[in-house]
Amino acid sequence: KDEKGYYAVVATTRPETIMGDTAMCINPDDEKNTWLKGKHVIVPLVGREIPVVEDGYVDIEFGTGCLKVTPAHDINDHALGLKHNLETIDIFNDNGTISEAAGMYVGMDRMDVRKQIEKDLKEAGLMEKVEDYNNKVGFSERTNVPIEPKLSTQWFLSMQHFADEALPPVMDDEIMFYPSKYKNTYRHWLENIKDWCISRQLWWGHRIPAYYYTTEEGKKDVVVAETAELALEEARKKNANLSAGDLEQDSDCLDTWFSSWLWPISLFNGILDPDNEEMKYYYPTSDLVTGPDIIFFWVARMIMAGYEYKGKMPFKHVYFTGIVRDKLGRKMSKSLGNSPDPLVLIDKYGADGVRMGMMLSAPAGNDILFDESLCEQGRNFNNKIWNAFRLVEGWEVADGTQPEANKIAVEWFNAKLRQANAEIDDLFKKYRISEALMTVYKLFWDEFSSWYLEMVKPAYGQPINKTTYEATLKFFENLLKMLHPFMPFITEELWQHIYERKDGESIMRDKLEISAPTGEDMKLIEDIESVKQIVAGVRTVRNQKNIANKETLSLQCVGENALKDYDSVVGKMANLTSIDVVTEKDCTAAAFMVGTLEYAVPLGDMIDVAAEIEKMEAQLKHLEGFLAGVSKKLSNERFVANAPEAVVALERKKQSDSMEKIAALKESISSLKVQK
Numbered sequence: 001k002d003e004k005g006y007y008a009v010v011a012t013t014r015p016e017t018i019m020g021d022t023a024m025c026i027n028p029d030d031e032k033n034t035w036l037k038g039k040h041v042i043v044p045l046v047g048r049e050i051p052v053v054e055d056g057y058v059d060i061e062f063g064t065g066c067l068k069v070t071p072a073h074d075i076n077d078h079a080l081g082l083k084h085n086l087e088t089i090d091i092f093n094d095n096g097t098i099s100e101a102a103g104m105y106v107g108m109d110r111m112d113v114r115k116q117i118e119k120d121l122k123e124a125g126l127m128e129k130v131e132d133y134n135n136k137v138g139f140s141e142r143t144n145v146p147i148e149p150k151l152s153t154q155w156f157l158s159m160q161h162f163a164d165e166a167l168p169p170v171m172d173d174e175i176m177f178y179p180s181k182y183k184n185t186y187r188h189w190l191e192n193i194k195d196w197c198i199s200r201q202l203w204w205g206h207r208i209p210a211y212y213y214t215t216e217e218g219k220k221d222v223v224v225a226e227t228a229e230l231a232l233e234e235a236r237k238k239n240a241n242l243s244a245g246d247l248e249q250d251s252d253c254l255d256t257w258f259s260s261w262l263w264p265i266s267l268f269n270g271i272l273d274p275d276n277e278e279m280k281y282y283y284p285t286s287d288l289v290t291g292p293d294i295i296f297f298w299v300a301r302m303i304m305a306g307y308e309y310k311g312k313m314p315f316k317h318v319y320f321t322g323i324v325r326d327k328l329g330r331k332m333s334k335s336l337g338n339s340p341d342p343l344v345l346i347d348k349y350g351a352d353g354v355r356m357g358m359m360l361s362a363p364a365g366n367d368i369l370f371d372e373s374l375c376e377q378g379r380n381f382n383n384k385i386w387n388a389f390r391l392v393e394g395w396e397v398a399d400g401t402q403p404e405a406n407k408i409a410v411e412w413f414n415a416k417l418r419q420a421n422a423e424i425d426d427l428f429k430k431y432r433i434s435e436a437l438m439t440v441y442k443l444f445w446d447e448f449s450s451w452y453l454e455m456v457k458p459a460y461g462q463p464i465n466k467t468t469y470e471a472t473l474k475f476f477e478n479l480l481k482m483l484h485p486f487m488p489f490i491t492e493e494l495w496q497h498i499y500e501r502k503d504g505e506s507i508m509r510d511k512l513e514i515s516a517p518t519g520e521d522m523k524l525i526e527d528i529e530s531v532k533q534i535v536a537g538v539r540t541v542r543n544q545k546n547i548a549n550k551e552t553l554s555l556q557c558v559g560e561n562a563l564k565d566y567d568s569v570v571g572k573m574a575n576l577t578s579i580d581v582v583t584e585k586d587c588t589a590a591a592f593m594v595g596t597l598e599y600a601v602p603l604g605d606m607i608d609v610a611a612e613i614e615k616m617e618a619q620l621k622h623l624e625g626f627l628a629g630v631s632k633k634l635s636n637e638r639f640v641a642n643a644p645e646a647v648v649a650l651e652r653k654k655q656s657d658s659m660e661k662i663a664a665l666k667e668s669i670s671s672l673k674v675q676k
Contacts, residue, residue, distance in 0.1 A: 001040040001049050008033075008041055009128050011063040013135045014073075015121070016113040019046055019102035020091040023069040025080060028054040030065045044126040045117070046103065053084045072151045090151050110148065141335055155199040155208055155252065162304035163193040169313055175303065178319045178431035182292055189296045198255045205253030212248045215239050222250075261301035264314035271309075285315045292320040293331075319431045322362045324370050332370065345375055352487040353379035359437050359486055381441065382490050385483075388449050389494050391457075392472055398463035405568040406468040409455035412528045413475055415521035416447050421514040424482065440482045448479060451532065455569060473498055481512040530594055531566045531573075537592035538574035541601045545590065551606070554578045556585050558598040587671030591664075613669055620665045627658040 010024065021043050026033040039052045057080065058067050071081030071088040081088055091102035098105045098113055105113045121127040138147040167190045169175045170183055177183050199208055210224050211231040215238045225231035228244060235242050264285055265271055268278040284306070290299060299318055306314030324332045324339075332339040345354045349372075357378030362368050402410075420443045427436040456472060458464040464472075477498050484491040484507050495507040538555060547553070555576050561567070567579045582600075585591055589600035633639055634651055 001042055003039075008036060008066045009064045010066045010068045012068055013133055014070075014114070015117045016098075016105075016110050017070045017073050017091065018043060018068070018117065019098070019104060020070045020072050020089045021046075021048070021050060021068045022071060022081065022087040022089060023050050023053045023084065025053050025055050025058050025067040025069050026065060027056060027058040027060045029056075030058070030060045033065050036066070044121060045124060053080070053086070055080060055083070073149050075149060078149075078151075088151065092148065092150050094150075096148060152201075154197050155210065155250075156195040157198050159193045159196050159304075162301075162308060163190040165307045166190060166300055166303040169303065169307070175313050175315065176317045178317065182295060182318075182320055185292070185295055186300060189300060196255070198258050199250075199252040200255055202253045205256070206259055208250040208252045208254060210250040211235065212250070213239065213242055213246055216241075257297050257301055260298055261305040262309070264302055264306060265310060274310075283310065284313045286317065288315045288318045289321060290318070291323055293323060295320075317431070319433075322366045322368045324358070324368045326370060329367075329369070340370070340372075345372070349375040349379040350382055350489075352489050353382050356381060356437065356487055359434055360441070362434050381445065382487070384445055384449060385487075385490055385494070388444075388453065389476065389497070391453065392469075392476060393497075395458065395469060396463040397466050397469045400463075400465045402465050402467045403568070405572045406456045406465065408566060408569050409452055410468060410471045412455075412524055413448065413452045414471075415517060415524045416443065416452075417475065417478060418514055418517040418521055419525060420447075421482070421512075422517055437486045440479070440486070444479050444483070448475065454573060478512065478514060480507060481510060484508070527563060527566065528569075530563055531569055533594040534563070534570050534599060535573040537594060537599055538570075538576070538601055540592065541590045541603075545603060545606065547603075547606055549575060551575075552577045553601055554580065556580055556582045556589060556600040556602060558582060558585050558591075558600060560597070562597055587668070613673065616665050616669050620662060620669065623658055623662050623665070627655065627662065630655045630658065 008024065012018070024036075024041050026036055028037075036052045037054065040049050041052060042049055053069070057076070058065060069077045069080050069086060071078045071086055072090040073092070078088075080086070089101050091099055092110060093099045096110050098108050098110065100106055105116065108116070118127070118130065139145065140147055167187065170177065170186050177186070209226060209231070210222050211228065212220060212222050213235045215221050221235075221238060223231050223234045225234055228247065228249070232242060232244055232247055235247060239246075259266075262271060264283065265279075268282055269276055270279040270283060273279070288299065288302075302314045306312060326332055326338045328338075330336060330338055342354065349357070354375045355378065357374035357376070358368065360377065361374050420439055424436045424439050427433075427439065452475070453472075456464065456468050477495065480491040480495050480498075484495075488508075492507050495501075495510070496505075534555075538553065541547070542549065542551075542553075552575055555570070555574065555578070557579065559581070561579065561581050563570070564579075570576065571579060585598070585600035586602035586604075588603045590603060591598060591600040593599075630651055634648075634655060640648055
């Protein structure tokens with residue numbers, strides 16, 4: 001304005017909105033546009049004089065750094081308009097044509113104006129340049145046309161009061177969030193609360209309780225009231241001649257969340273009948289399970305409504321599930337078409353397989369990148385459970401004395417069951433659902449199937465004693481109860497088959513009653529872990545020496561047998577004829593360590609002595625070369641003086657370990673050569 005020949009270049013992807021521009025904005029720190037501060041500029045073609053305003057919102061590096069501000073047709077521009085008190089000019093009619101307020105192109109479709117205004121700007125010499133630009137444009141899901149931002153009259157609810165009520169309970173852990181990281185999200189939203197637009201232009205829903213009428217002076221006015229009768233009573237204060245027919249209720253509906261925020265209260269009819277028995281008994285509720293994407297839309301607003309209308313929290317705990325996303329990281333939804341058909345997955349992997357596979361990969365609050373292999377893992381576990389049941393069901397049962405190995409196995413698994421149940425209880429209290437499932441998963445797969453059933457399994461063609469069998473069935477039943485919340489279908493089916501059940505009985509109504517673990521339990525569990533390592537050591541020797549499992553072996557305990565109380569279990573699991581304490585291990589023995597205890601398996605003529613000597617000499621040569629390298633490093637005074645103490649200590653340990661292994665190998669080679 002008032003400076004001929006001077007102009008500012010403004011880039012826009014929506015030239016048709018120029019008629020609604022009411023300011024140009026620059027960043028106050030933009031040196032190249034400092035000359036524009038305090039100026040007024042003239043809108044091209046329109047001729048309107050508008051101010052230059054300054055705001056940090058403008059990106060200095062983007063385009064020319066000059067931004068046209070159209071408050072009526074862009075959400076960010078609208079915020080700038082409110083902040084800088086700019087005029088708002090709505091240039092669009094509801095049908096997408098240009099309105100009278102624009103002053104030009106009136107009645108034309110906005111997309112036609114976009115093309116026409118480009119030509120007109122060029123002809124007027126007001127176009128710097130035109131270029132293609134990739135822009136993010138919102139499209140309607142239903143009509144697939146661009147969404148046009150447009151001002152409209154809406155109803156708002158002032159939210160600061162509600163935010164002030166709802167923030168402290170969560171921050172002070174009166175209401176607990178799991179995982180707690182979402183407290184920060186909650187706090188950020190409530191500390192930056194905005195008024196809630198509660199009106200929606202929908203055909204169905206709770207109608208806005210606002211009624212329009214004409215005053216005695218002929219002016220349009222509005223009254224908000226709980227009912228039409230109360231609205232008429234209020235309106236008559238300004239126009240005594242009004243009748244019910246003179247009031248017109250607003251056609252807008254309330255936002256969906258406006259009824260949903262009352263859910264914990266309205267569920268028990270707590271709005272219409274505040275003191276009913278259900279309301280007294282159930283409110284506040286215990287746990288809310290929901291997704292983190294609606295913390296503000298639903299969770300925060302339910303908390304607000306609870307304190308506002310009942311004076312106390314609506315629930316005590318909020319557990320946030322993860323959001324299932326596709327491999328591209330997109331949230332799965334029907335609109336995107338990126339969600340697999342659950343019925344197809346269930347047909348392929350079983351309902352329990354799909355449930356379990358998803359839960360194993362879903363730590364609280366963390367998103368899940370969906371992969372079908374998760375469901376396959378769930379199906380495989382179902383098969384494991386089913387096959388374990390078939391194995392137990394197929395055993396022949398007979399009276400008789402319980403073998404020592406079986407007695408120990410039953411005592412051990414009882415202890416293991418108590419330990420795992422206490423751990424699962426603790427995980428449930430912490431809402432670590434996936435970890436609770438993993439604990440049961442390992443208990444069944446590793447401890448029950450891989451170890452316990454092997455410990456008590458009768459020899460081929462032989463019956464199992466009744467005492468062990470009854471204990472095994474009870475273990476199976478308790479495991480099914482532990483698994484039932486995660487895998488309801490297979491557990492119900494097998495529960496019905498373990499014992500004779502009456503009509504109407506269900507695992508859902510059966511209690512899981514397992515006592516807490518004792519100190520004796522923990523000692524037994526620790527001992528059996530060492531027993532497992534002994535068995536694993538013998539099995540490793542078999543694999544290394546290609547000795548079949550059916551071949552019996554003997555075991556030597558060098559110096560002492562600290563776990564002699566469990567010889568029956570070790571003997572059965574490792575197929576041993578004897579377990580002996582020796583001061584010197586057999587010269588043909590393959591040795592292994594369990595903690596500080598040394599064990600050896602004499603191999604006698606089951607090995608090729610010449611081949612073993614050759615293998616040991618190769619190992620010896622490798623170790624001697626390794627030791628030479630370490631010793632050379634330690635003999636370097638500069639290394640020992642300058643290297644960190646921990647590094648030097650590690651090298652000394654390598655040297656010591658290597659020397660011990662070399663000595664043991666030389667001893668074994670010497671013994672084998674004597675035998676040869």
